[in-house]
Amino acid sequence: ASKRTVEICELAPVVPVLIVEDITTAADLGNALIAGGLPVLEVTLRSECALDAIKAMSELDCGVVGAGTLITPQDVKNAVAAGAKFGVSPGATDILIDACEAEGLPLLAGAASATEAMRLLERGYTMQKFFPAEAAGGAPLLKSLASPLPQISFCPTGGVSLSNAQTYLDLPNVRCVGGSWVAPSDAIKAKDWAKVQELASAAATKLHA
């Protein structure tokens, strides 16, 4: 499962973190991000229509859609039923990991310290989310983990933006970053898909893993 997570994280430098409040925006939002060059999409289970949004986005050409904010085994079941190709969680518990493995869902689980990263490594997870990236210590913390834990790669998420993303991506233990800045809620509400595509395109062209 970890190998598949690495492959997904290598598809683009940025994984947009999405909160979809209105199902009628899901397909257009996904298409704008994919057209901008960001095919890997994380739809967080933080809105009533999140599972329907995953379903709608899973039908788009060229996208790889996952479910974010997985907390419980039921979240995992729902995500898989909706068509999610991977899962993301802010932290990790054995119950959640077991559920993802039972469902065959690649999981990008969160860690914020050496101990948390080592626990996930013991379960075979060499690709992890570093969350909440900026609040937990930012690029200096991840840089400090690269030497003792070179076998673990990270997707830092939380407080990442166009202005600090490359600092993370320049680290040897970072494959991609996650962030909501490419899909701001005001642009989604206004259905300003040109704006979303422009933000995605700026991220996809300026940032390099």
Ligand code: 3PG
């Ligand atoms: C989240 O789970 O909300 C992500 O960490 C996104 O964080 P961001 O809004 O700071 O990019």
